[in-house]
Amino acid sequence: MKRLRYPLLLIFVSLTLLYCKTNKQARSTSVSTAPAQTAPNEPIDFTQSPFLTPEASMKRVQLEDGFELKLVAAEPLVSTPVAMLFDEKARMWVVEMPGYMPDTIGTGEDQPNGKVVLLEDKNRDGVYDNRKVIIDSLVLPRAICLIDNGILVAEPTNLWFYTLQNGKAVGRELVDAKYAVGGNVEHQPNGLLRGLDNWIYNAKSDKRYRKKGGKWLIEHTHFRGQWGISQDDYGRLYYNNNSQNLLGDYFSPGFGAWNKNQRGVAGFNEKAVADNKVYPIRPTPGVNRGYMKGVLNDSLKLNEFTAASGPVIYRGALFGSGFEWNAFVPEPSANLIKRNILTEKGYVVTGGQAYRGKEFLASMDERFRPVSLYNAPDGALYIVDMYRGIIQHKTYATPYLKNEIRKRELTQPLSAGRIYKVVPKNKAVSAVVLPDVPEQLLQLLGNPNGWIRDKAQQTIIDRNYLQLVPGLQKAAQSGNTLLAIHALWTLEGLGKLTTEAVLATLEKPVWPIRMQGLTAIPSVITSASEPKITASLTKLLDANDTLAAPYIGFLAHSIAEFNPSAAHQLLTRLSKAYPQNRYVADAVTSNLQDQETQFEQELVASVSDQNATIYKQLRRATATAKNALANRNPEVLKKQFPKGEALFTSVCQTCHGIDGNGIKSLGPPLNQSEWVTGNKDKLISIVLFGLTGPVKVNGHVYQTPEVSGDMPGIGYDKDLPNEDIAQLLSYIRKSWRNNAETITTEEVAQKRAKLSGRQKAFTEAELSGL
Structure with missing residues (x-):
């Protein structure tokens, strides 16, 4: 491998120079139909994964009929992109993470070589041709958000706000x-999604x-996702983790995360699409657990998601009505993009895969790594391809995977990266540049393209166009649902939303409008307006508005600040009216x-069935509180155990x-787990080399999709000292309600030496x- 590194680097430099000379010609390339347009009589050798030019890589793509893939930016214009966004001028702001x-073994990962760059399409032909570095010297930057007169930049552990002036960061x-x-680099907050409700939300975070x-406000909300976050037309959030296709919220994002005794609230972190099957078009042995039974099929292709990342709810309108409420999810380890179709039933959103046996987009190029997807000013679907081996x-790389990387020489080169867009064939596509004319921005709040609506709302707020308030008030009462929704939240962002405007929405027969009105109540409630708001919510209860019921439960939290008695009465009425509704039960419990x-004792007079869902959820929270006291x-x-605590974190x-009680869809509990407090050898073995498949903890069998099917080991990292691992094990054996004997450095060293050379994770049976 070492002998080949420099020749490979020379090849990459030659390719880069060639690309620079033929820049314009190269970037006009597109590919549209399956099967992949490979060169005639040129079979692909899947034992090799050569570095390909963008043109050659695109020829190895299979795409849904009727669409074409267009290259809009590539190296040297952009390098190792991981996230991006558009501004009101249709310019691309891109996060580059060359240090990943x-x-x-991650040599030099802590070097300050990350950047935020601005890409422009100077001649408006859809191809970006100008690059400007806005912020540099960042360590593993991962997310950005344009707001007000600057940009938020996530650079762990910090979140920075840079003031922008004339295209430069000046503060x-x-x-x-x-x-x-x-969290390591795979498990740190990211996203910075500017939501419909004017808050900024994150994945892998509860902030x-x-x-x-x-001033900057910080609030705690529900913990969500792993890499990437998106929203639908009504501001509900969608995300995933590496093994889950798509997760999402049924309710507006700011509600219900107030009771620390609740282990999850129904309607949040729900499986929007439970089917995790994938259909690669090339063998994918280069996945971390490719040696395990069931990870790959007989053709050495990945069976299910193992690296699901930045999803997007497509809202561009360009693709046609059949693509409304579609969710696209990239799977970089299988070199593909999944299409899912979502369906609403009341406040519940569920979905399924659009196809069986194929994908919306799949590549035969192993280095094609789609990590994030985006809506855009032109209505296209944009793909951020990190393009690397x-x-x-x-932290989790197994010897098996390292061997796969070595066999196909996947380490170099490091400075490539591509951004593509998917558009319908034979359809005019042009980016919208938002005007700096307030009245025209107001009209764009009803545009069919969701990106344009969002950006128009944000621009009006950032520029404080208060002269639009009368027009916005009128638009908020219009019959155009999307226009009315964005007008409502634009008023909220300007600080000009009134209680009367919100209560008027609660009278509307259209549920999405009532939903937004309910969501906006915390923004307008005061001691003076509380009686009117309570009366309106009571009216919805009297009318048996089942869709509004969970929202009323959540809103009791806001009412309680001004009128605890009225809030309590609403919670009691809800419990009596919907004792078996788990969404209402959890909304009620979130206040308590x-x-x-x-x-629970007070409720006995109203709800006689002691097995009702409301009682079960209250008792579950009570049990959690009692356990926490111990x-x-x-x-x-x-x-x-300072090193152990740091490693655990x-x-x-x-x-x-x-709290050691596990996280939904990810991991089982460590608190009072027999695997933690029991046999030392078993625990050391698991932490060193991982555990796969179903595992029984305290009588309950945990398996996918309840948790991830695979816990990676950390013993593969030869630089990780035995002392640190011993401290970690001792820390978890003494934490929470555990009180087991500590584990020594010598015990870890002995077991590590005995298991040296092991590549496979353990099973429970083993x-x-x-």
């Missing part, structure tokens, strides 16, 4: 020093942000931290939770023999 995994403000504390009155972080038992002091343990916490 320079080799299989920097620290918004959150703990934006991304804990949301907002700039108001010159190594996509797995060193440390009051669950008292409320937990050990984490600060004491942190001092006793960076590696384990992301899947098993800060561990039973230890």
Whole structure:
């Protein structure tokens, strides 16, 4: 491998120079139909994964009939892109992460070589031709958000706000020093999605942000996703984790995350699409657990998602009505993009895959790594292709995967990257540049393209166009649902939304309008307006508005600030009217931290069925609270096992939770788990080399999709000291309600030496023999 590195680098430099000379010609390339347009009589050798020019890579793509793939930017114009967004001038702001995994052991990953760059299409032909570095010297940057007169930049552990002036960053403000504390590069917050409700939401995080009155607000909301986040036309959020196709929220994002005793709230982190099957068109042995039974099929192709990343709800209108409420999800380890079709039934959103046996887009090029997808000013679907061989972080890279990387020489080159767009064939496509004319921006709030509507709303707010308030008030009452929704939230962003305007929406027969009105109530409620708001919510209850019922439960939280008695009465009425509705039950419970038992006792007079869902959810929260009281002091343990606590925070916490009780769709509990407090050899073996397949914890069998089917080991990292691992194991054996014997450095060293050379994760059956 070392002998080949420099010749490969020379080849890459030659390709780059060739690309620069033929820049315009190269970027006019497109590919549209399946099968892939490979050169005549040129079979593909899948034992090799050569670095390909954008043109050659595109020829290895199969795409849904009727569409074509167009290259809009590539190296040297852009390098290692991981995230992007458009501004009102249709310029692309791109996050570059060249520091990610320079080799299989991550050499130099901490170097400040990340950038935020601005790409422009000077001649408006749809191909970007100008690059400007806006911010550099960043360490592994991962997300950006344009807002007000600047840009938010996520650079773990910090979230920065840079003021922009004449295309330059002229000042920097620290918004959150703990934006991304804990977790390795694969498990740190990202996204920075500017939502319909004017808050900024994140994946792999429970925080949301907002700039108001010159100050940054930070609130805790639901923990969501892993890499990438998107929203639908009504502001509901969608995300995923590496093994889950698509997760999402049934309700507006700011509600219901107030009761620390609740282990999840129904209607959030729901499986929007439960089917995780994928259909690669090339063998994909280069996945981390490719050696395990069931990961690959007989053709060595990946069976299910293992690296699902930045999804998007397509809202561009360009593709036609059949693509409304479609969710696209990239799978970089299988070199494909999945299409899902979503369906609404009341407030529940579910969906399924658009095809069986094929994908919307799939590539035969192993280095094609779609990591994020976006809506755009021209209505196209944009693809951020990191274009590189190594996509797995060193923390989890198995010897098997490292061998696959070596066999096909996937380490170099490192500075490539492409951005594509998918458009319908034979259809005129042009980007919309938003006008700096307030009245025209107002009209764009009803545009069929969701990106344009969002950006028009944000631009009016950022420029504080208060002269539009009368027009916005009128638009908020119009019969155009999308225009009315955006007008409502634009007024909210300007600080000009009134209680009367919100209550008027609750009278509308169209559910999406009522939904937005209910969502906006916390923005307008005051001591003076509370009686009117309570009366309107009571009226919805009297009318048996089943769609509004969970929202009323969530809104009791806002009402309680001004009228606890009225809030309590609403919760009681909801419980009596919908005792078996799990969404209402959890909405009610979200208001009752440390009051669950008292409320349960009061409810007996109204709800006689002791097995009703409302009682079950209240008791579950009560049990969680009691268990938490018995937990050990984490600060004491942190001092006793500092390296163990740090390792837990960076590696384990992301899947098993800060409270050790596991995280939905990711990992089972460590708290009071017999695998943690029991046999030392079993625990050491699991942490060193991983655990795969179903596992029984305290009598319950955990398996996909309830949790990820595979827990990676950390023993493959030869640079990780035995002492640190011993501290980690001792830390979790003493944390929460666990009180098992500590594990010594010598015990880890002995087991590590005994298992040296092992490549496979353990199974429960195998561990039973230890």
